[in-house]
Amino acid sequence: MEEFTTEIVGNKGVIKVSGDLDSETSGEALRQAFNRLYDQGKRTIVLDLGQVQIINSYGIGKVLMCYKRLKSDNGVLMVKPLTGFVRETFELLMLDKLLPVDQ
Amino acid sequence: MTDLNTPPALLLAEQDSTLKSNLERLFVRSGWSYQIADSVERSLALLKQYKFDVVISDLCLPNEPLLAFVQGVKSINAEQALIVLAAECSAHQAVEFFRKGASDFLQKPCDLDALEKSIQRLVSAPQKRDRTERWFKYVQSEKVSYEFNTANFALNRMPLWIADKLLATGLIDLNTKLKLQLAFDEAVTNSNEHGNLELKSVWKEEFDTEGVDRYSKTKKQRLQDALYGQRKLWIDLEYNCRSLSIRIKDQGQGFLDQEQVVYSAEQGTQLHGRGLGIIQSLMDQVTYSERGSVITMIKKFA
Numbered sequence: 400m401e402e403f404t405t406e407i408v409g410n411k412g413v414i415k416v417s418g419d420l421d422s423e424t425s426g427e428a429l430r431q432a433f434n435r436l437y438d439q440g441k442r443t444i445v446l447d448l449g450q451v452q453i454i455n456s457y458g459i460g461k462v463l464m465c466y467k468r469l470k471s472d473n474g475v476l477m478v479k480p481l482t483g484f485v486r487e488t489f490e491l492l493m494l495d496k497l498l499p500v501d502q
Numbered sequence: 503m504t505d506l507n508t509p510p511a512l513l514l515a516e517q518d519s520t521l522k523s524n525l526e527r528l529f530v531r532s533g534w535s536y537q538i539a540d541s542v543e544r545s546l547a548l549l550k551q552y553k554f555d556v557v558i559s560d561l562c563l564p565n566e567p568l569l570a571f572v573q574g575v576k577s578i579n580a581e582q583a584l585i586v587l588a589a590e591c592s593a594h595q596a597v598e599f600f601r602k603g604a605s606d607f608l609q610k611p612c613d614l615d616a617l618e619k620s621i622q623r624l625v626s627a628p629q630k631r632d633r634t635e636r637w638f639k640y641v642q643s644e645k646v647s648y649e650f651n652t653a654n655f656a657l658n659r660m661p662l663w664i665a666d667k668l669l670a671t672g673l674i675d676l677n678t679k680l681k682l683q684l685a686f687d688e689a690v691t692n693s694n695e696h697g698n699l700e701l702k703s704v705w706k707e708e709f710d711t712e713g714v715d716r717y718s719k720t721k722k723q724r725l726q727d728a729l730y731g732q733r734k735l736w737i738d739l740e741y742n743c744r745s746l747s748i749r750i751k752d753q754g755q756g757f758l759d760q761e762q763v764v765y766s767a768e769q770g771t772q773l774h775g776r777g778l779g780i781i782q783s784l785m786d787q788v789t790y791s792e793r794g795s796v797i798t799m800i801k802k803f804a
Contacts, residue, residue, distance in 0.1 A: 421687065423718070453680065455687050456777035460706060484680050491783045492776060 401425060403432040408445075411477075411501070412436030415447045420458030429458075433465045442474030445501045451485050459492065466498065477501040510555035510625040512536040515545040515571075517562040521587075521612065525558070528614055534621075542571050549578045556624050558617070560587045560610075565595050569602050576603040583624040587612050597640055601667075607640075643742040652698045653731030662686045664739050664746065673743065673803045682746070682801060685784040688777040689750050689797050690737070697754030697795055698733040699724045745786075749798045756793025 401424050404415045414432045418425060436444050446462065448454070454462075466476040478498045481489055489495045512534050516522045522538065529536045537552070539545040542561060549557070557575055561568060568588060575582050586599050589610040599607045606620045646664070665679045665686075674682070695701045701724070705716035724730040733753040740747045782788050787800040 453684060455684055455691075456780055457691070459776055464707075484677065484684075488684070488780070492779060 401428040403428050405432050405435055407436075407439075407441070410441075411443045411445050412439065412441035413445045413447055415450070417450050419453040420448070420451055420461065421453050421455040422457070426457060426461040429461050429465070433468075437468070442469060442472055443477065444469060444474070445477045445479060446498075447479040448481060448485050449479060452483070454485050454488055459488075459494065462494075462498075475499065510534050510621070511553065512621070513545065513548055513552075513554040513557045514538045515542070515557065515559045515561050516540060518560055521560055521610075524614060525560075525617075528618060532618065532621075542567075542574070545571070546574050546578065549575060549582070554582070556583045556585065556605075556621050558585045558587065558621070560612075565598075569598060572599060572602040572604050585617070585620055585624070587617075600640065603670075643740060645738065645740040647739075648737040650735040650737070651731070652694055652733045652735060653725050655694060655735060660686075660690065662739075664741060668741065668746065668803075678801075681784045685781045685799060685801075686748060688780050689748065689799060690735070692777050693750045693752035693754070693795075693797065694735055695721065697752030697756070698735060699730050700754055743803070745800055745802045747798065747800050749796065751796045754795055756791070756795040 401418070403417060406413050406415075414429065414436065416425075416429065420426070420429065433444065444465065446465075462476075468474075469476045476498055478489075478500055480500055480502065481495070486495070489498075512529060514522070514525060514529075514536055516525070516538055517540055526536070526538075537548055537554075539548050542563075545557070545559075545561075548554075559568070559571060559575075561571060563571065565588065568586065572584060572586060575584050580603070582603075583605045584603065585606045585608065586604045587608050587610050588595075588599070596607045596609075605624055608617060608620065644664075662683045665674070665682045668674045668682075669676065669679045696703070699721060701717055701721055703717070705720060708716040710716070710719070735753075736749075736751040738747075738749040740749075781797075781799060784801075785799040786802045787798075789798045790796065
């Protein structure tokens, strides 16, 4: 079972996504990592997508589910600075306007 | 690797004594430095030790071991310029040499002028452009068709192998290859899940008491239901030197709403339509049948 590592940095929870976000397996790993931080009371969660080469609509859907859940609780979903093809995909779908960058 | 420091430097893998003397005269007249190897093993050993601008293979081998030699050369240096001379070779077999990485292919008996021009082209022109020109000297277009059963289809990315070939021939770069794979994945997923399995995107936000979304649950059930799982998916891939066409047909009901998908930051939070938006943004032309059960995507090459 794929698993993404999580860590607490100050008041933020960080999810380090390894591999591509394009399948049920990786989507489930993201959901579980998110829930771990959410259940610890973290309402500012940062996605580190530095190791992701491909993200498709399925992966984006999972990201947006995290976004919506945090937003409904006055929380924030952020991303580490995006690069390469993932950045292009986010810009394509205007998600770069939705998710602030955690420098 | 030791550089011979005398461009252009040629390696002649030669087992034909008659041709060897003619080629040596050509090399000397042209002012090219060269080394000769009389076996596959010696050729590969020299390639590991020295840098050569062009390798000319005139080994007296049947096509299969000759193809293996080409692969061996490419495994030492993926960018190595390589001319293959072979006798009694069909166009299909010539294509196979290009697939494995040959820069040019000449049928024996060999026209020395043609060989000289080929060597000069490879020495002076970018390797990538030459591979493209050589490939399309033999291949006008290529078409592949697939038929899948929905339940058996590997939904976790069918490799778009044609994109690897287009990358190898120099028609596209790595970024375009990733975009093609992504657009292809989106279209196949749409056809299989929303078409054949008739899954609704809004179900992704409907959860049961165990936290499982209706979309995932229904997908598992329908894959095992012959009514849905036995539906077919047809994929046609065709390319030439100008464009790649991908056509995908499913047996679903099609989608009723064919509005153009336009994104805003707020619309981007919707869980449906994103796949179509990705496809339309990445491909140069996208068309649907009236019911939406057939999608044709075209990517043009610069």
